[in-house]
């Protein structure tokens with residue numbers, strides 16, 4: 001039985017979201033969440049997943065969402081980030097079914113100072129729910145890992161209570177992910193703080209599950225955002241297995257599955273196959289991919305330019321003759337397409353690394 005036997009093609013939310021993640025956890029694979037900033041990058045991710053018969057998660061960062069709306073728009077009070085995220089989600093809803101695969105629409109890291117962004121997206125979810133009986137987005141991420149644990153849980157709970165009735169999943173973060181991403185810099189944090197403790201996971205699980213089971217946890221296990229030289233980061237994905245065992249033990253008879261928690265893998269760029277495999281075996285169902293697909297998009301464009309350089313210097317005139325037009329070389333549908341193809345290949349690589357191939 002494949003995924004399409006349990007959830008339909010198109011955007012998945014609520015109960016289907018739960019089924020999709022539970023299926024991935026049970027079958028030991030994870031779905032990559034691709035950061036997208038345009039219809040071009042969204043299409044590359046959808047096409048990549050469709051061609052290997054797999055579901056995909058598309059996510060927007062705060063800056064990426066603003067970019068979708070346009071760099072020319074002011075982001076005062078998070079307006080551009082809200083408009084861009086909503087526009088991106090509506091675009092995905094318009095095309096997802098045509099690709100024939102289940103698609104998750106997600107918003108990435110939202111720190112405390114960006115909460116107005118979260119509120120704006122949630123308002124759009126509630127409005128969409130009134131008309132269609134489901135939220136616009138499948139899920140959102142709240143990153144309050146820089147706040148004290150109690151405050152992190154408290155604010156998440158407040159939002160969870162708003163999200164549960166409309167069937168929108170909440171992804172939260174505990175423990176600090178090193179590195180720098182979207183303006184949050186944790187490069188100076190000492191190593192011990194990078195690892196989450198099992199008691200922390202249980203505190204979250206216990207509090208959240210009184211409201212809903214539609215939540216996931218990005219737990220720090222030495223993760224670093226961005227790409228660093230190999231050997232600088234020590235990942236301990238086996239810790240996630242200890243967290244699962246601890247939560248299961250606390251639940252006792254109330255838990256009849258080996259891995260009760262949905263985990264999310266942040267800051268995984270540059271991690272090796274074994275680390276990813278261990279993370280997935282221990283209940284990681286979603287892994288964020290951004291840095292590597294950004295590079296792939298650029299690399300596709302760079303290779304195209306280098307290969308066709310002599311056809312890209314003037315509108316008319318190239319090695320074939322002084323009067324030959326170059327239109328077919330500088331049409332964005334040609335050069336951006338090369339970026340998309342290169343990105344799609346990298347998305348498929350991410351799917352392969354996570355075991356998300358032919359899972360439909």
Ligand SMILES: [Zn+2]
Pocket residue numbers: 109143173177218266267
């Ligand atoms: Zn994170």
